[in-house]
Amino acid sequence: MQSRGSSNKLSSMIARTRISSLLLSMFATFASIYVAGRLWQDAQTRVRLIKELDRITGYGKSAISVDDTLKIIACREQRKKLLELEMQLAAAGQEGFKSKGSTDTDDKDPKKRPLVVIGILTRFGRKNNRDAIRKAxxxxxxxxxxxxxxxxxITRFVIGRSANRGDSLDQDIDSENKQTNDFFILDHHMEAPKEFPNKAKLFFAYAVDKWDAEYYAKVNDDVYVNIDSLGATLATHLDKPRVYIGCMKSGDVFSEPGHKWYEPDWWKFGDKKLYFRHASGEMYVISRALAKFISINRSILRTYAHDDVSAGSWFLGLDVKYLNEGKFCCSSWSSGLSSLSLSFTHTHTCIKWSTCSQASKYSC
Incomplete structure (x- = not known):
């Protein structure tokens, strides 16, 4: 009996062991199938993602060979050089260098740059001076x-606006300009005696933005100019890119407040109180490069009490060719028109307009 009971227990244990092994085997099989399925699914997903990426980027059709890669690099280098050349061409155009074959699409003849823009700085109440200049x-x-x-x-009268914008002074100028169409009105400049140097600066700055000329000249509204001789004189200096032409001087700096030519900043000109070299204010001419320099730096270029001194200060330290042109000096003229190249009538140093009789006023 004891022996039979033991045998039954052993058989029962073996049966349970076989069932456990079978369950374990089944679990392992199912686990293997599950893992394999997930791996296969992930692989399929990766394949689809790679194909989609290839489709989007456009590289799915074929691999790029070494030759193709070199060609792409060469094309990129050529494109880079082309962009650099385009930038250089644009910069050259800004500096005024154009191809000899370039033409104006509206004209049959090649487009020519104006020789000079003359700005006659005038003021309110000076219509008689302007009429005299127009006539002369x-x-x-x-x-x-x-x-x-x-x-x-190109010749224009240069004037700003009244402190009381739109008043009778502004209206008179606008009315005169409608009749003559020969004004260059500085809308953002207020006319005032102390603002004359700033007015000269703004003329050069705005004129070079409006007209791409070889030269820009500042003239007072009581000066006579021989246009043909001025053109001939300027044409001889076209080979000088940065030129400053005028009757050069470097006179005394007056520190007395009551003096007509008083300079509030007299202490900035050294112990000897002498101005640096600059052109006399009746008339002076600068080249296009200098006018562009003024335009670019208009906000930081300072002014002194007088426009001629202010203009001279703007070119200190620059590589500028100073031309002391005696023909621009009013003191070189006797009464009447001279046979020399340029003639002036200036209030202080040359013949006054008012000294001419009414009959000969416009030939004085």
Missing amino acids: WMGTGAALKKRENEKGI
Whole structure:
């Protein structure tokens, strides 16, 4: 009996062991199937993702060979050089260098740069001076336009606006300009005696933005100019890119407040109180490069009490060619028109407009 009971227990244990092994085997099989399925699913997902990426990037059709890679690099280098050349061409265009074959699409003849833009700085209440200049040497209407087209000499009266914007002073200028069309109005400049140097600066800055000329000249509204001789004189200096032309001087700096030429900043000019070299204010001419320099730096270029000194200060330290042109000096003239190249009538150093009789006023 004891032996039979033991045998039954042993058989029962073996049966349970076989069942456990079978269950374990089944669990292992199912686990293997599950893991394999997940791996297969992940692999399929990766394949789909790779194909989709290839489709989006455009590299799925074929691999890029070494030759193709070199060609792409060469194309990129050529494109880079082309962009650099385009930038250089744009910069050259800004500096005024153009191809000899370039033409104006509206004209049959090649586009020519004006020789000079003359700004006659005038003020309110000076219409008689302006009329005298129009009659004497500037011209009006068709004559003015003809000289611009044929000789490349642009002449404009330069004036700002009244402190009381839109008052009778502004209205008179606007009315005069409608009749003559020969003003260059500085809308953002207020006319005032102390603002004259700043007015000269703004003329050069705005004129070079409006007209791409070889030269820019500042002239007072009581000065006579021989246009043809001025053009001939300037044409001889076209080979000088940074030129400053005028009657050069470096006179005393007056520190007495009551003096007509008083300089509030006299202490900045050294113990000897002498101005640096600069052109006399009746008339002076600068080249395009210097006018662009003024335009770019207009906000930081300081002014002194007088426009001629201010202009001279702007070019200190620059590589500028100073030309002391005696023909620009009013003191070189006797009464009447001279046979020399340029003639002036200036209030202080040359013949006054008022000294001419009414009959000969415009030939004085």
